[in-house]
Each structure stands twice: as structure tokens, then as C-alpha cells.
Amino acid sequence: xxxxxxxxxxxxxxxxxxxxxxxxxxxxxxxxxxxxxxxxxxxxxxxxxxxxxxxxxxxxxxxxxxxxxxxxxxxxxxxxxxxxxxxxxxxxxxxxxxxxxxxxxxxxxxxxxxxxxxxxxxxxxxxxxxxxxxxxxxxxxxxxxxxxxxxxxxxxxxxxxxxxxxxxxxxxxxxxxxxxxxxxxxxxxxxxxxxxxxxxxxxxxxxxxxx
Numbered sequence: 394x395x396x397x398x399x400x401x402x403x404x405x406x407x408x409x410x411x412x413x414x415x416x417x418x419x420x421x422x423x424x425x426x427x428x429x430x431x432x433x434x435x436x437x438x439x440x441x442x443x444x445x446x447x448x449x450x451x452x453x454x455x456x457x458x459x460x461x462x463x464x465x466x467x468x469x470x471x472x473x474x475x476x477x478x479x480x481x482x483x484x485x486x487x488x489x490x491x492x493x494x495x496x497x498x499x500x501x502x503x504x505x506x507x508x509x510x511x512x513x514x515x516x517x518x519x520x521x522x523x524x525x526x527x528x529x530x531x532x533x534x535x536x537x538x539x540x541x542x543x544x545x546x547x548x549x550x551x552x553x554x555x556x557x558x559x560x561x562x563x564x565x566x567x568x569x570x571x572x573x574x575x576x577x578x579x580x581x582x583x584x585x586x587x588x589x590x591x592x593x594x595x596x597x598x599x600x601x602x603x604x
Contacts (some may be wrong), residue, residue: 396501397519397603399594400510402570405554406532406539406547408582408590409525410506415591417504420604423454423497426506430493454503458496487565502603507558511575512566521601523594524576531583 399416403409410426417424494510497503498517505514511522527535529551536547562570573579578597580590598604 395517395519396499397521397598397601398498398501398503398505398514398517399521399523399598400505400514401523401525402507402511402576403525404527404532405551405558406536407525407527408535408587411587412525412580412582412590412594413504413506415587416594416598419591419595420502420504420598422502422504424504424506425494425497425510427508430490430508454497454500457500458493509562509566512562512568515568515575521578521594521597521603522576524571524573524579525590526579526581527583528581 399413399422401409401413401416403412413426414424416422490508491513494505494508494513497505498510498514498520501519511524514520515522529548532551533544533547536542536551537544540547540550542550559570562568568575578594580593582590585593595604
């Protein structure tokens with residue numbers, strides 16, 4: 394049986410990334426978010442010997458993934474490492490991202506945030522797919538507080554970021570990110586709070602005997 398994973402899809406400024414970190418902390422799992430994926434890709438783009446040197450003692454998941462991916466597809470990762478973010482081909486970035494998600498899911502006991510993980514792993518039996526939502530006014534206020542923006546700018550970034558995320562999942566996986574039938578749980582942080590939302594997710598993981 395495959396090791397369990399949790400995917401967290403989130404509306405922008407719903408607090409989904411914070412919820413994911415709370416869940417991972419309570420379960421003692423690893424969070425795989427944008428920063429983690431970018432760092433794995435960066436390290437995988439290093440010469441294999443250098444990646445190996447970084448994992449001399451008790452390698453963490455990040456180092457193990459970087460080494461596995463560097464050995465599996467060196468040409469892909471070297472190309473990614475030598476190009477700037479602007480120059481990188483989007484299809485290559487998607488490919489790298491998918492490899493990181495699949496390899497991380499193979500290790501299990503990870504919380505995967507965004508990047509279409511719920512679509513990529515939709516047929517995986519031991520996966521809990523969560524959608525973190527909140528009403529737009531709540532999210533705009535959250536963005537104002539987090540980013541220090543005026544209301545109009547905050548509203549625009551909420552709309553634009555959600556549109557880009559929807560487009561990413563639709564383009565590469567042919568799925569509608571906001572279709573609730575794609576998820577096992579939909580949690581509303583405006584109603585439950587971040588801690589409450591995390592508690593619901595952790596409770597389901599424990600019900601499945603994943604703790």
C-alpha cells in the first residue's frame with residue numbers, strides 16, 4: 394500500500410499555506426510547497442557529486458529528492474539550473490514540478506501545497522485532497538493585512554492569482570480547480586479559522602490511522 398499524502402489546494406489569501414504547515418506540524422510530516430520544490434530543483438541542477446556531498450549524514454527529504462531526481466533526469470535539471478526563472482520554459486518547470494511531487498509522494502507522509510498536486514495524484518488511493526477556501530472579502534482583508542496593499546490592489550491580486558492557478562490546473566490537467574467533487578474535504582477558514590481548519594484535516598488523517 395502506498396504511503397499516505399495530503400494535498401492542499403487553496404484560494405489565494407485563504408490561509409491555505411498556513412493551514413498546511415499546521416497540519417504537517419501536528420502530524421510530524423513534511424510540507425512540500427513552492428519554496429521546497431524550487432529548492433529541490435535548484436539542488437538537482439547541481440553536479441551530482443555536490444548533491445551527494447550535501448547528504449553525507451542522515452539526509453533530509455529535500456536532499457534525497459534532489460539526488461534521486463538529478464540521477465534520473467540530469468539533462469532536465471541542468472537545463473533548469475542554468476537558466477534564469479524568466480528564461481525557463483514553462484513546460485520544463487511543470488515537468489520538474491511533477492517529478493518532485495511524484496517522488497515526494499512516493500516517500501509519503503507529506504503535505505503537498507498547490508502546483509496541481511490534487512490533479513496529478515487524483516487516482517492515488519492513500520491521498521486526502523483538501524480545498525481551503527474563504528469568501529472573497531475575507532481574503533481581500535487578509536491580503537491587505539499580509540501585503541500592506543490598498544483594498545483595490547488587494548482585490549486585484551486575489552482575482553489574478555486565483556485566475557492563474559485555475560488556468561495552470563486546467564491547462565496541464567484538464568480539471569477545474571474549484572470543482573468541489575475533486576476533493577475529500579473543503580474547509581472554510583473564515584468560518585473555522587486556521588487552527589480549526591487544520592484540526593478538521595488532522596482529525597480525518599487520524600481517522601484513517603495515518604498518525
